[in-house]
Amino acid sequence: MKRHALHAGLAALTLIAGLLTAAPPAAAATTTFPFAATADSYVSSSSPNANFNGTNSLAVGAAPTRISYLQFTVTRLVDPVSTARLRLHVQNTANAPSPNGGTAQEAGTGWSESTLTYANRPAPVGAPLASLATVRANTWYELDVTSAVTGNGLVAFALSSTNPDGAFYDSRESGTYAPMLVITTGPPQTGDNVLLNAGDISACSTTGATQTAQIVAREPGTVMAGGDLTDSGTAAQLADCYDPTWGQFKDRTKPILGNHDYISSTTAKPTFDYFGAVLPPGKGYYSFDKAGWHIVVLNTNCSRVGGCQAGSPQEKWLRADLAAHPNRCTLAQYHHPLFSSGGRESSAVRPLFQALYDAGAEIVINGHNHQYERFAPQNPAGVAEPDRGIREWVVGTGGRPLMSTFPAPAANSQVKNGTTFGVLKLTLSTNAYSWQFLPVAGKTFTDSGTGTCH
Template sequence: MRSRTRKLSLIAVGVVAATFLGTAAAVAAPAIDNGWPYASAAKAHDDKAYTLAAVGDIACEPNDSDNAGNPAALKCGSPSLGGYAAEFATAKQADAMKPDAVALLGDEQYQVGKLSDFEGSFEQAWGGLKFLEKPAPGNHEYYSYTKKGDNEAGQNGTGYFAYFNGHDQSGAPNTSGQAGDDTSANQGWYSYNLGNWHIISLNVECNSAAFNNDCSTTDNGLLAQETTWLASDLKSNRQECTIAYWHQPTFSATTAATSTVAASAPGAGGQEGQVADAWWKLLYADHATLVLNGHEHAYAHLKPMNPDGQYDPKHGIPEFIIGTGGEALDTLAKNADGSFANSNVVTGYDQGYGTMKLTLKEHSYSYSYTPALAGAGQPASALNYSDSGSGECK
């Protein structure tokens, strides 16, 4: 366990307990020490236990005039999606946690995250928690969507930043706010503190015009600058415990991401997962406590891993995939005998929607995940799943 002097305090969301780990009402927004635009009222340090709710992949595309030409199967109301019922269920679950902060793990709004989409869907369910929300963007906030008969241009984060950071009368986003900076030099990565916890939100959507379609972490591009920032942020951090989150996971749990690359290999989720391998190496060297991701529409709890995806109980970082915010569900990747394709998956759930609760103590944490709503066509027993446990900071 590393010993660090304390600095500022502040606030992000999992049928078995993990033995290898050892175990809302809206309130005033807590202070953030890197990118939070409002004054801090938090104490420099305390031993309070903080509640962090975390989830991604949330809101269906509203069936409104702005989306009139888009396929009905991709909109709220489609029987193949979780729809409003799911996003309201997960928001209610998060609110009941009375969180100090809510970590949003990307793809907050489908299909391309226009401002009107955020206002017509995400806001309806999750708007009551808005000033506790610490988002990271996903591919649906940046990239175009041209699947399943749809043809929508990518927003490059415009709707995402306009919603979370505010905007002018024409809809142009403010250049800073609770989603971090929206500038040519910073596309919404930032860090903040909750008691003895340092929490980092990253943007991995590098195959976009905002990043110059440059996914290198070592050249002079924007993603390389973000990676350099991460290294500097970790070096200057004085909190004992660290969480990092971004959208596409480095290591995979679902069939959608494992068709060409072994599930346990770095970057199974595509180029963004490969990019995040560089971040995993930095976090591993810094003895980070947890990594949270979305993108895969399921819940998965993975063992502590080194950057090669090997089980490392002493120094490895556990990964939680929490892509069950409400939009839709994917299928967990399994072998013919029913075991998980990625042997590092301890437990997983793909039958319903839910939000993770993390309780962050001074030197340790506990977590719990239970579903808030079963998926379409799932039996009532789908709501019986749970995963909980605890661990210590390194």
């Protein structure tokens, strides 16, 4: 009898221990509420008594003075507001791009879009909430207006610009491109356990990096800039194209080097200089810890760092680093993928993948192909191993022109998309992780799920 009682007690203790060591419960969830504008129009000093509601445009500018007004009816909120973002779409007009997209302020709500004029316009309330720099045609932009949204009820905004080269946005009558107020409720997110991943970022001739930067701007977390940061790695491109977009987040960025970062310089000196001490000089491979995970950044421009083969300086460093950090959960990020359906995979990185596999790593994230692809856990030979394999992502969706086709279907590929710019958000927890692909405004493709560490 005592033996049975002892066995039952041990079983109960084992069950309790298992529950205690399992992944912790997720933090209280946030909820997102999108609200369409209930009224919007603009006014112009050149026609102080005119109403422009019939134009289907929202204009800002300084010659003449043009101010846009938007009003939203906020309902159904129960929890406190954590973020509020005013989302606007630039029309395809002859004056785009505009060097100044405007500044948002709170405005009074006692106006009607059918009677609003410059002469009877409500005065802005309080300090400026947020501003837009250069805006381009056919592109979504967001302004953080959180401080003006405290709960349910009417809220209105005025958008104005001091630049004579005005900007034009779609009004609520445009349907798909109508203004939106996107409110998130719930506990504030600190981002201490979040990685935001995308590579192939800034092509100076396209607006993709501007769009994905809007995602990063609203998401707290460490930014993993996954290589090919500019067209050819020049100091001018970093200053003119990367810095105004993803360069806004330089203080929370962990950069990865891609092949384009070496085009203008065989040593990638401009990129090393731009990021400073975060990139070990001449190497570009390093590691850090976050939320109980060990994160490894590798440089797969193999010929620039003495090779990636077994016994190379980087491969030896990697094995030593992994041995010195026997964390239960390990993630690696580098530019060139070992597996891809996009036809640009690199067998040269297999020894690095092997070292990660030998150490029990969970995740590898790559770029190079301007696409999104997620693989099932697999070993270095490409054989599926659900219980031990590494899950690989290709996230080359940071802004460079996308590659819509997948000419070389790869085994174990689970999800593919080649038409959507976006950012992979990884949320790390003890012994587990979750992922979500965040598309740019106006796009609907996404991908999400959870996984556990080996």
